[in-house]
Amino acid sequence: MDEQFLHYIWKYQKFVKAPVQTTGGHDISIFSTGSHNHDSGPDFEEARIKIGDIEWAGQVEVHINSSDWIRHNHQTDAAYDNVILHVVWNHDKEITVNSQPLPTLELKNNVDLELLNKYKRHIHAVDEIPCSSQLPGIHSLTISGMLDRTMIDRLASKAERILQILSKTNNDWEEATYRTLAPNFGFSTNKEAFVRLTELLPFSRLKKALQSAKSTEALLFGQAGFLDEVQDDYQKSLKEEFSYLRQKFQLVDPMVKPQWKFGKLRPANFPSVRIAQLASLLHRHPKLFSLLIETKDLKVLKKELLVEVSDYWQTHYDFGKARKTPSASMGISSFENLLINSVAPLLAAYSKYxxxxDFMNRGVELLESLASEKNRITKKWGSVGIKPKSAFDSQALIELFSNYCKRRRCLQCNIGVEILTK
Structure with a gap:
């Protein structure tokens, strides 16, 4: 037994209702189960019920055992003083609130056991997507509605993380944009290294050198730890420039190159190449956040962001290591990954701020204009008949899999609820 199932039973009133009584023998009439609260506090708010001859409006708390009220320390939390009904599977202890017995509804004898068994079979399914075999029978509106919900949830979650960065950088949006954008140049492999780089080289220092492409590269590669061992004349010139700028800007000790990962990466994804791409973008657009906010035409925005790297990096993938085939800019898939995971969330964060x-709408439109991502999760959904058409869909499916399927939160998912209800 778990509380997720009990929430479902109460929310959709999947219990015998003729008659329903409290453990004290008083009849219960349910006018509204209330709105499901996914934050802290009682599980359902604004419920309306009648106990005996008195009609109540307030909160409902759900537990497996009545004694969980004490175990969770609700008796010391004023947020639970307005609970009008305690819904439990097993009533093992009398609970009082403000010296009065708390009305309690025990469910274990009022629920069809086949429904419980069906739920257990579902969440214990061996498939990573528990409902995979039942998806063909689900209404398309149920699926599309859930994808809309998970996409907005994912965008809102990313926006919240950006707002947390903003609060730590004195509400400097250009700094927050830099710290949001840079880690996505490292993808999952070098993401944390890029985070560390932005901490050691804050935008407040870097922006003073952005007018010069050489100074921009010198600062980024220097603080990243790429200039210790000189391989060629260009690296030597960057090292000399960095030595001067490091003293001028009073920078802390830089990283060391072994903190960056090269193994199992294609040369085009080497961190040296990604740092060069970041340097070119920041040099061309020193006020990057302003560009994102003020450019409403998505085609223009994409064109402005897809910049060429400097001459040296068009023919090299690391210092002293030449490319076999010259390349002027990042690949389309890498570029679109940047738009999906940085630009759209920044627009969403600014919308909330x-x-x-309008800014949220632009973030959504950007995702709808981009091709679907291709990864392990989207391939898994494709194998069960749900194929994303855009980045909006693929992001929604990633969120659905990661936050619902993988965690077996089936009864908080519209698809899971429809399956169980059937």
């Missing part, structure tokens, strides 16, 4: 829905 300014309470302006």
């Amino acid at each position: 300014t309470d302006n829905q």
Whole structure:
């Protein structure tokens, strides 16, 4: 037994209702089960029920055992003083609130056991997507509605992380943009290394050198630890420039190159190449956040962001190591990954910060204009008949898999609820 199932039973009233009584023998009439609260506090808010001859409006708390009220320390939390009904599977202890017995509804004798068994079979399915075999029978509107919900949840979650960065950088949006953008140049392999780089080289220092492409590269490669062992004249010139700028800007000790991972990466994804791409973007757009906010035409925005690297990096993938085939800019898939995981969330964060829905709409439109991502999760969904058409869909499916399927939160998913209800 778990509380997720009990939430479902209460929310959708999947219990015998003729008659329903409290453990104290009083009849219960349910007018509204309330709105499901996924934050802290009681599980359901604004419920309306009648116990005996008195109608109540307030909160409902759900537990497996009545004694969980004490185990969770609700008796010391004023947020639970307005609970009007305690819904439990097993009533093992009398609970009082404000010296009065708390009305309790015990469910274990009022629920069809076949429904419970069906739920257990579902969440214990061996497939990573528990409902994979039942998806063909699910209404398309149920699936699309859930994808809309998970996409907005994912975008909102990313936006919240950006707002947390913003709060730590004195509400400097250009700094927050830099710290959001840079880690995505490292993908999963070098993400943390890029985070560390932005901490050792804050944008407040870097922006003073962005007018010069050479100074920009010198600062980024120097603080990243790439300039210790000189391989050629260009690296030597960057090292000399960095030595001067490091003293001028009073920078802390840089990283060391072994903190960056090269193994199992194609040369095009080497961290040296990614740092060069970041340097070119920041040099061309020193006020990058302003560009994102002020450019409404998505085609223009994409064109502005897809910049060429400097001459040296068009023919090299690391210092002293030449490319076999010259390349001027990052690949389309890498570029679109940047738009999906940095630009769209930044627009969403600014929407929340300014309470302006237009920026959220632009973030959503950007995702809808991009091709679907191709990864292990989207391939898994494709194998069960759900194929994403855009980045909006692929992001929604990634969130659905990671936050619902993988965690077996089936009864908080519209698809899982429809399956169990059938």
